[in-house]
Amino acid sequence: MLDRLHTSMAAQRRLLDDVGHELRTPLTVIGGHLELMDVEDAADVRATRELALDEVDRMRLLVDDLLVLAVADREGFVRPVPTDVGVLTDDVLDKATGLGRRTWRVDQRADQRCLVDPRRLTQAWLQLASNAVKYSADGSTVTLGSAVADGTLRLWVRDEGVGIAPEHQARIFERFERTEQSAGTEGAGLGLAIVAAIARAHGGGVDVSSTPGVGSTFVLHVPVTLAPDDGADGTPDERDDDEEGPA
Incomplete structure (x- = not known):
């Protein structure tokens, strides 16, 4: 106490x-x-x-x-419920398409049901998608994906944007952190801090791999417990997917 x-x-x-x-x-x-x-x-x-x-x-x-x-550090910030990750992936994709004129796609979709907080994960995932739009050009591709392996759920967003310099990658999840790439953009530098807080509240974290001038991939990873498949969440829409994980 x-x-x-x-x-x-x-x-x-x-x-x-x-x-x-x-x-x-x-x-x-x-x-x-x-x-x-x-x-x-x-x-x-x-x-x-x-x-x-x-x-x-x-x-x-x-x-x-x-x-x-x-x-974010308080009990009850996340409320895990049985969640169909495939349905969640499609829902986030549908919402993300309104964030900007990009070529949106899913390259992998998990088919498991996990105990997670879908509302908070949607919040974090859309923040990553919004970040991808902010630092990429109209018409470029933004890719979302999800996978479950070895008790870990991974949700990712990959863009073809300006990228992040290596010296900034370790600090971008801190509050109010601004990089050279973020100069002139809106926001106080709290979006990625919120993503990291949501990941920590699930017992996980968030990583980034990025090459300046090529793009970035953000991966939110959380330990999960698989939930019984009772069909309550339905099944995801059929879409053309490439069976691959985040780069």
Whole structure:
């Protein structure tokens, strides 16, 4: 119990530090523009209003992400249920196609039912897909896949994007970590930290292999217990797949 209390208090301190650090900039931007706004100039008022609303939306997304990280170490953050990984793979693919104009494909689909939290895994998987879109060009291929072997579930996303320099690969899962490749993109650098938190909550982790100028492959891996196949989740749609794992 003392360990849980200590973990909870440490998480709250990190949350307060992160909120204070990250909200300072948008609050300063909003305050500065409101002070300089010419209330007699309708165009200036409209422009300032739009800017303020945009910054408020950015703060809202940031707070949502921080709240996820704040509770990631708590009991109940993940709620494992029997999940058809093949169906989950197809569901994530269907959702990911709306993230950007890419050639989306699945190169392998697990056919096992495992005890995992499908909502959290979907959240993490889509974050990896969103990351792939952010750092790749329109029309390039983004590949998803899933496999279960030796008691481990692997979910991956492979892109043909800008890649990640070797010196940054060990740090990209830390909070607010930004690389040269992420300069000029939206976000506070919390997406991959959330992916790592979800993987840890399942008892696993996330790895990356990347070559600058060629692309990256992110693999989320978690230990799993196979669930009885009672057919509750149905069967995945038939699609043309190549039987291969992540590169």
